[in-house]
Amino acid sequence: MQNTMLRNGLLLGLFALICTALVAAVNLMTKETIVEQQQQQLMNILHQIIPDTLHDNELSQTCTLLHAPESLGTTRPLPAYIAMKNGQPVGLAIEAVAPDGYNGEIQLIVGVRNDGTVLGVQTLSQQETPGLGDKIDSHKSNWVKSFAGMVYNSQNDKKWHVKKDGGDIDQFTGATITPRAFTKALRNALRYFEANKAAIYRQPLNCEVSK
Template sequence: MMMLPAISRNALLLAIFAIVCTGAIALISVLTRPIILEQEQIALQNNINELIKSDRYDNKIIETCFTVVDGELLGDKIPKQVFIATKYNKPVAALIQTSTFKGYSGEIKLLVGIYTDGTVAGVRINSHTETPGLGDKIQTNKSDWILSFDGQEYQDSADDNWEVKKDGGSFDAFTGATITPRAVVHAVRDTLIYFEQNKTQLFNTPANCGDK
């Protein structure tokens, strides 16, 4: 019986090992995805409750939603959910999901609440993979930086406030980490621009969250 040369034998073992590892990673990804999606949904619900105070609306916001697509202003061409808060059947605010890949490490998913007059009700991070101790200060349990968006508004393209201070704007950056806050500031700004361009449509689109 012919024996494989040592080099060939080692190459074969490495190939088998790589295949097994790839399969294991793929399996783990498939098994954990439902858990990740569930956690994101819980975070989304919690964020909605934080952004719009209960006395400002009387509808079920989580059920009053629809999807939109805007690859330029909302991060990518993946459909984003928009939630509408109303009181006495009149619109109060839109809560728009958006995302950015311009952070330091992967995608940052946000929820931006905007009142009908264009002012920011608040911003929350739904998920991210930014560096612990630096970029994760966008979370409310790490710092209150994200609260600096409350009450802000976007005027026009000449409004250079929508930059971190290092770039001549009004938003603080983190010590040793400018990329993450810059990405979030720009994402919120772009969401405000999207809102102004589509406000009438947003507040007149029927909810279809439960549609199959």
């Protein structure tokens, strides 16, 4: 009886060891592919929100980390990708977080010129209610695309609120919390950029070093 239990225990242990080894092997083999896919997805997004005609550098290679919890919505350092033309910064793509979405954090990225003109906005991740709050996803609606061409500066800050709060930004029927949180995060990021662009451009390109 004891021999049978011992044998079964050894077999279970061996089975668990083999399964663990297989999972580790699969992770190792797919890790590089996953990184490449993530890099390609990032490149696609950056090209969508900052036109190629605006810069002559590789955006993913001119990345700096920003730590501004009150402005960017998280204690985590977030990347900003600097657009350069003839060696001079002309704008950047900056990530931000809306911590107060209806169902949790909303991660977004905005491309903006030095004069405050928004070049494009994309939602990076969200868990908002399907059919309502998930309209912040560009695959669900064109809402985020409506920000392109708008100009942010400290004088028109009040306009950068949803209409229910006295601003110019459209909200969703039956879902105000999500667009309000998204717009707040976007507004805060643009305000931060306006106040700190010179300092941001002086920062070291350190995203790769941080990994």
